Each structure stands twice: as structure tokens, then as C-alpha cells.
Amino acid sequence: MNRILACRELRARAPQTALSWFSSLNISRSVHGLPFATVEAEEISGSQPAEVLNLVQGKWKKTARWNTILDPLNGEPFIKVCEVDETGIQPFVESLSKCPKHGLHNPFKAPERYLMFGDISAKAAHMLSLPKVFDFFTRLIQRVAPKSYQQASGEVYVTRKFLENFAGDQVRFLARSFGVPGNHLGQQSHGFRWPYGPVAIVTPFNFPLEIPVLQLMGALYMGNKPILKVDSKVSIVMEQMMRLLHYCGLPIEDVEFINSDGKTMNKLLLEANTRMTLFTGSSRVAEKLALDLKGRVKLEDAGFDWKILGPDVQEEDYVAWVCDQDAYACSGQKCSAQSMLFIHENWSKTSLLSKMKDLAERRNLEDLTIGPVLTVTTETMLEHKNKLLQISGSKLLFGGEPLKNHSIPPIYGAIEPTAIYVPLEEILKGNNFDLVTREIFGPFQVVTDYRSDQLPLVLDAVERMHAHLTAAVVSNDPLFLQEVIGNSVNGTTYAGLRARTTGAPQNHWFGPAGDPRGAGIGTPEAIKLVWSCHREIIYDVGPLPKQWEIPPST
Numbered sequence: 001m002n003r004i005l006a007c008r009e010l011r012a013r014a015p016q017t018a019l020s021w022f023s024s025l026n027i028s029r030s031v032h033g034l035p036f037a038t039v040e041a042e043e044i045s046g047s048q049p050a051e052v053l054n055l056v057q058g059k060w061k062k063t064a065r066w067n068t069i070l071d072p073l074n075g076e077p078f079i080k081v082c083e084v085d086e087t088g089i090q091p092f093v094e095s096l097s098k099c100p101k102h103g104l105h106n107p108f109k110a111p112e113r114y115l116m117f118g119d120i121s122a123k124a125a126h127m128l129s130l131p132k133v134f135d136f137f138t139r140l141i142q143r144v145a146p147k148s149y150q151q152a153s154g155e156v157y158v159t160r161k162f163l164e165n166f167a168g169d170q171v172r173f174l175a176r177s178f179g180v181p182g183n184h185l186g187q188q189s190h191g192f193r194w195p196y197g198p199v200a201i202v203t204p205f206n207f208p209l210e211i212p213v214l215q216l217m218g219a220l221y222m223g224n225k226p227i228l229k230v231d232s233k234v235s236i237v238m239e240q241m242m243r244l245l246h247y248c249g250l251p252i253e254d255v256e257f258i259n260s261d262g263k264t265m266n267k268l269l270l271e272a273n274t275r276m277t278l279f280t281g282s283s284r285v286a287e288k289l290a291l292d293l294k295g296r297v298k299l300e301d302a303g304f305d306w307k308i309l310g311p312d313v314q315e316e317d318y319v320a321w322v323c324d325q326d327a328y329a330c331s332g333q334k335c336s337a338q339s340m341l342f343i344h345e346n347w348s349k350t351s352l353l354s355k356m357k358d359l360a361e362r363r364n365l366e367d368l369t370i371g372p373v374l375t376v377t378t379e380t381m382l383e384h385k386n387k388l389l390q391i392s393g394s395k396l397l398f399g400g401e402p403l404k405n406h407s408i409p410p411i412y413g414a415i416e417p418t419a420i421y422v423p424l425e426e427i428l429k430g431n432n433f434d435l436v437t438r439e440i441f442g443p444f445q446v447v448t449d450y451r452s453d454q455l456p457l458v459l460d461a462v463e464r465m466h467a468h469l470t471a472a473v474v475s476n477d478p479l480f481l482q483e484v485i486g487n488s489v490n491g492t493t494y495a496g497l498r499a500r501t502t503g504a505p506q507n508h509w510f511g512p513a514g515d516p517r518g519a520g521i522g523t524p525e526a527i528k529l530v531w532s533c534h535r536e537i538i539y540d541v542g543p544l545p546k547q548w549e550i551p552p553s554t
């Protein structure tokens with residue numbers, strides 16, 4: 001009884017805005033049951049194509065140019081994306097140039113916006129927790145970046161948790177400052193987190209919701225005005241999410257959302273003179289943007305991620321299963337996917353490899369545990385396989401054949417989960433190294449083995465790789481862990497028996513290391529590093545010492 005009364009009292013005291021927002025969530029009355037959505041994930045098809053628009057200066061706009069996206073599962077032209085070409089970038093440039101370098105808010109300007117973003121995050125997290133909304137985004141992701149329901153829902157879950165983390169006062173805590181006493185009375189120095197002002201976010205196809213939302217919200221939290229460009233193949237997901245964010249209170253002028261090809265976006269970034277660009281994608285484009293934008297970038301680029309199985313053999317089934325998930329979930333299209341597996345010789349007495357093979361063979365197109373590869377064709381992957389097989393001592397462990405009985409269009413790739421063994425000494429040879437460590441963004445891994453006395457060679461290989469994103473050291477031997485961790489740099493490294501290479505939840509930093517341009521995603525530290533810079537204000541208000549006189553020149 002007391003509890004009921006207390007609840008009633010709490011409700012009576014709740015701020016009107018929050019109450020009216022929650023009661024306005026009468027989802028069953030709106031189109032498709034969702035008050036923000038303009039598409040229905042399951043209904044998009046060749047005969048009922050969906051349209052994706054651009055958001056500029058607070059208005060959703062069409063352009064004359066449509067980019068037609070083919071359904072990755074059957075080749076039907078199922079989404080029409082309104083793309084901006086080089087002649088259409090001016091309204092975006094104008095809008096960004098209206099934002100000053102000191103941003104839309106900072107600790108000295110419109111601090112109430114920190115609170116507003118706390119509220120928006122709480123509401124958006126609540127929306128994503130509603131089963132209908134959760135399912136809508138999961139299925140929409142599956143339509144454009146085919147992966148299993150569980151993998152797609154993982155993205156929605158992480159996004160929701162991230163938004164929960166930055167509800168309430170957590171956004172203003174991101175802008176926490178510190179003070180240090182000065183040299184004399186009236187002097188104190190204070191360090192503040194300052195925005196960059198107009199900024200850009202460019203993201204790839206493989207995580208259509210998680211990467212853009214986490215980076216976009218980070219940019220907004222710190223006071224920036226972002227323009228967001230997601231790969232057109234999947235931008236429908238973020239277009240719908242923008243509508244959800246507006247529904248949850250995001251001012252419509254706060255973000256520009258553009259669909260374009262890479263060349264147009266490159267031109268826009270140069271003309272708009274964005275103060276910071278967060279790029280997630282291939283190293284080729286990352287390096288180009290770093291040059292074009294004179295270093296005003298933070299990069300999340302390619303991953304050629306390795307896993308080392310240590311000398312202590314245990315939990316063989318578990319380790320085999322994690323290897324399978326790391327290499328082949330999302331058809332290997334995670335930047336954190338296991339690209340190279342180093343196996344200590346002690347594992348050769350086990351049936352690890354045959355277990356990995358069995359697990360890989362369980363994957364099928366029906367439930368999308370294997371599926372289309374969106375940026376590498378079947379032909380390219382088979383060619384790569386053949387080149388690796390020419391290396392002396394190499395052999396096909398499993399896979400290596402095109403998928404059968406499917407209607408995936410030939411612009412996309414479709415191969416079985418594949419593993420190729422290459423001897424360690426061969427990997428290290430100058431003429432083989434670049435070939436063996438080439439990132440194939442599909443279900444493809446290289447496997448090798450090593451003896452205890454060859455650990456320095458393994459460490460040499462990981463030192464010579466150019467991408468240092470994720471890594472896993474599978475061992476509970478503290479001295480082995482120490483040796484490997486102390487002699488490597490990957491930014492997100494899992495260590496211990498349960499180590500994996502994939503997994504970018506909201507609760508730990510995810511990003512490359514060893515590069516001053518390296519970005520991060522997910523945590524308060526990542527947001528502060530990527531989306532704000534340091535500003536020091538030194539208060540020096542006096543009073544002057546009594547009898548102060550002008551001293552001699554120095």
C-alpha cells in the first residue's frame with residue numbers, strides 16, 4: 001500500500017515534460033506502429049522501393065540524383081537513395097559555416113544543452129528498449145547488411161546501452177573541468193573540454209547503426225555541429241534513426257545528414273573547412289583524408305586483427321567456438337574480425353582445427369550466419385586464396401569455394417568461411433608478407449603455428465603489420481601474456497583464456513593504437529578524445545600586491 005502511494009506521489013512530482021513525453025508514446029496508433037518511421041523493414045522490395053532523403057538546414061530534402069541499391073540477397077533494386085552530387089553541396093557548406101569554432105555549446109555558452117542531450121539520450125534509449133522499435137532496427141540492419149538476427153540485434157543493444165550511459169547528467173560530466181591554484185592570490189588555471197565547432201563523421205557499411213550513432217552523439221554531446229555521411233548501401237538505417245532522435249527532442253537543425261559518393265564528400269569536407277573529421281573505413285581513404293584535411297582527422301581504419309593461442313592448452317571447444325565467431329560472424333565483415341591465427345605447437349595434439357572446420361560448416365545462408373560480402377567480390381576472394389596457396393607449404397584448411405544455391409548478385413561476394421594455413425617462416429618473407437597480411441573484408445583467415453622458441457618471430461610479424469586495431473592473446477599464463485602484451489600495440493587487446501578479437505560494446509574503449517590520429521568509440525574517454533580539445537582558462541583577477549611598481553625590462 002505504502003509502495004503504491006509512494007509511486008503515485010513520485011508520478012505527481014515528475015516533471016511535466018517527461019510525463020507528457022512518455023504518455024505521447026502511444027505507439028500502436030501511428031503508421032506501422034512506430035511514430036517516427038517512414039519505412040517498414042519487411043516491406044521494402046523491388047516493387048515497393050524505400051526512399052532515403054538528405055537533411056539540410058533543418059529540412060528533409062530530395063535531390064535529382066537517385067542511387068539505386070540492390071538487395072544483397074536477391075539483387076532486386078530495393079532502395080533509392082537521394083544522393084547529393086558536387087553541384088549540390090553548397091547548402092551543407094553554408095549550414096556548417098554558420099557554426100562558430102566554439103561550437104553550439106561549451107561550458108561558458110548554452111550549458112543547458114548538456115542537459116538537453118542527457119534527456120534526448122534517455123528518451124532514445126527508452127525507445128530502443130521497446131520490443132517493436134528494437135525489432136524494427138534489427139530487421140532493417142539485416143535487410144541492408146545481411147547478418148544473423150543475433151548479430152544485428154547486438155548493434156541495437158549496444159546503441160541502447162550507450163544512450164543509457166549518457167542519460168541524466170552524464171553528458172555534462174563529459175565536460176568536467178579541473179582547476180589548479182596559481183602563483184599568487186587571484187590566479188587559478190582551469191582546464192576545459194572545448195568543442196571544435198563544425199565537424200564531420202564518415203562511416204562505412206558494416207555497422208549501419210552502432211558506429212554512426214555512437215560517434216554522432218559523442219560529437220553532439222561535446223558541443224559540435226556535425227554533418228553525417230553513412231555509406232549509401234546502408235544509410236536507410238541511420239536516416240530512420242535520425243527521425244527517432246528528432247522524435248526524442250533532437251533539434252532538427254543540429255545535424256546535417258548527407259548521402260553522397262566518396263568524391264563528393266571529399267569535396268564538401270574541403271569546402272566546408274570542417275574543424276575535425278572522424279573517419280571510419282578503409283586505410284586507403286583514411287590516408288587520403290589525412291592529407292587533404294591537413295591532419296584535422298581522427299581515424300578508425302582497417303583491421304588486420306590477430307589472435308595468438310598460448311602454450312597452455314585448455315577449454316578446446318570454447319576456444320574453437322570463439323575463433324569461429326571472431327573470424328566468420330557477420331561474414332567476417334567486422335573491422336575486428338580475426339584475420340590471422342597463430343597457434344602454439346601444444347595445440348597440435350588437440351582437434352582444434354577440425355572443430356573450427358565443423359563450426360564453420362554449420363553456418364548457412366538461411367539464417368544469415370554466412371552471407372553476402374558487400375565490398376569484396378567472390379572472384380577477388382578466390383584469387384587471393386589461389387595466391388596464398390602458391391606459397392610454399394601452404395594449404396587450404398577448409399572452405400575456399402563459392403557459396404551455392406543463392407541469388408546474391410555478382411557485385412557482392414559469396415564464399416564459404418575459409419581458412420588457409422601458411423607456414424610462419426613463409427609469412428615473414430619480404431615478398432610474402434604484404435600478400436598474407438592483406439585485409440580481406442570477408443569470411444577469410446590465415447592460420448599458422450609456432451614453437452615456443454619461435455615466439456620472437458610471431459612478435460616480429462605483429463610488429464610489421466600496419467593496422468593495430470584489435471588482438472587476442474588466448475592464455476592464462478601471466479608470463480606469456482606479459483611477453484606478448486609488452487611487445488605489441490593493438491588498441492583493443494583481449495587477454496586471457498576467453499580472449500576474442502571481436503566485440504565493441506559500449507563499456508570499453510574500441511579503437512586503434514600506435515597512431516596519433518587514432519580515434520576511439522564508445523566510452524567517455526573516447527568521446528572526450530575524439531570530439532573535444534583542451535582549453536585552459538587562467539583566471540588572474542588580482543589584487544596587485546600593495547606598493548607594486550613597474551619593474552625593469554626583462
Ligand SMILES: NC(=O)c1ccc[n+]([C@@H]2O[C@H](COP(=O)([O-])OP(=O)(O)OC[C@H]3O[C@@H](n4cnc5c(N)ncnc54)[C@H](O)[C@@H]3O)[C@@H](O)[C@H]2O)c1
Binds near residue numbers: 205230286300301334
Ligand atoms: N576501425 C574501425 O573501427 C572500423 C570499423 C568498421 C570498418 N572499418 C574498416 O572499414 C573498411 C570497410 O569499409 P569500406 O570498404 O566501406 O570503407 P571505405 O573507406 O571504402 O568507405 C567508408 C566510407 O567513406 C566514404 N568515402 C569513400 N571515399 C571517400 C573520400 N574520398 N572522402 C570522404 N569519404 C569517402 C564511403 O562512401 C563510406 O561512407 C575495412 O577496411 C574495415 O576494417 C574500420
